[in-house]
Amino acid sequence: GIQVEQSPPDLILQEGANSTLRCNFSDSVNNLQWFHQNPWGQLINLFYIPSGTKQNGRLSATTVATERYSLLYISSSQTTDSGVYFCAVPASGGSYIPTFGRGTSLIVHP
Amino acid sequence: EAGVTQSPTHLIKTRGQQATLRCSPISGHTSVYWYQQALGLGLQFLLWYDEGEERNRGNFPPRFSGRQFPNYSSELNVNALELEDSALYLCASSLATSGMGTQYFGPGTRLTVL
Numbered sequence: 001g002i003q004v005e006q007s008p009p010d011l012i013l014q015e016g017a018n019s020t021l022r023c024n025f026s027d028s029v030n031n032l033q034w035f036h037q038n039p040w041g042q043l044i045n046l047f048y049i050p051s052g053t054k055q056n057g058r059l060s061a062t063t064v065a066t067e068r069y070s071l072l073y074i075s076s077s078q079t080t081d082s083g084v085y086f087c088a089v090p091a092s093g094g095s096y097i098p099t100f101g102r103g104t105s106l107i108v109h110p
Numbered sequence: 111e112a113g114v115t116q117s118p119t120h121l122i123k124t125r126g127q128q129a130t131l132r133c134s135p136i137s138g139h140t141s142v143y144w145y146q147q148a149l150g151l152g153l154q155f156l157l158w159y160d161e162g163e164e165r166n167r168g169n170f171p172p173r174f175s176g177r178q179f180p181n182y183s184s185e186l187n188v189n190a191l192e193l194e195d196s197a198l199y200l201c202a203s204s205l206a207t208s209g210m211g212t213q214y215f216g217p218g219t220r221l222t223v224l
Contacts (some may be wrong), residue, residue, distance in 0.1 A: 031210045041147075041198050043215035086153065090210040096141070097166055098210050100153040 006101035021072040023087035114216035131186040135203030142184040148197040
């Protein structure tokens with residue numbers, strides 16, 4: 001099945017800093033999603049981004065499908081951005097089953 | 111629009127008992143996914159239900175089972191609980207139009223096995 005690797009595994013920032021999270025995948029995909037899991041365990045869907053660039057407030061994401069990676073940008077980070085960020089792609093081809101990366105754990109200090 | 115709901119929030123059981131977890135999807139969503147997130151591990155796919163049928167299951171033993179009801183809500187049953195079943199169990203719903211739909215997650219059920 002497809003392999004998904006996220007980097008860095010851990011990230012510690014001061015409030016106001018910018019960061020870039022990366023998601024590499026081993027095969028071509030037609031679907032990629034980014035999620036934020038808050039410290040209480042709730043996962044929030046951030047982006048559906050199989051290709052191209054999207055922005056939502058201080059967050060933006062870019063997927064370069066031909067090179068098999070996606071980037072999540074967080075600008076002017078806030079303490080509420082803390083948590084774990086996951087990317088997910090279909091397990092194979094047009095699969096209905098997601099494969100998740102291991103996540104990037106982000107801590108933003110005030 | 112109400113999001114995905116799960117109950118109970120917390121569940122404490124002893125080894126060998128059975129646990130039942132419940133999930134209600136977003137209105138209009140026909141697909142329900144179950145995931146296990148054990149401490150320090152990522153999200154492991156458990157089961158996928160769509161239109162009342164089990165469509166796929168992850169690499170988990172048969173004592174993990176479930177069902178989907180006509181109103182698309184779902185139930186996850188874990189029999190003969192083991193200590194390592196302690197985890198956060200997450201349910202997600204999506205519109206299964208073609209391939210992996212956008213996943214919307216519930217708040218999870220935290221299962222503790224003593």
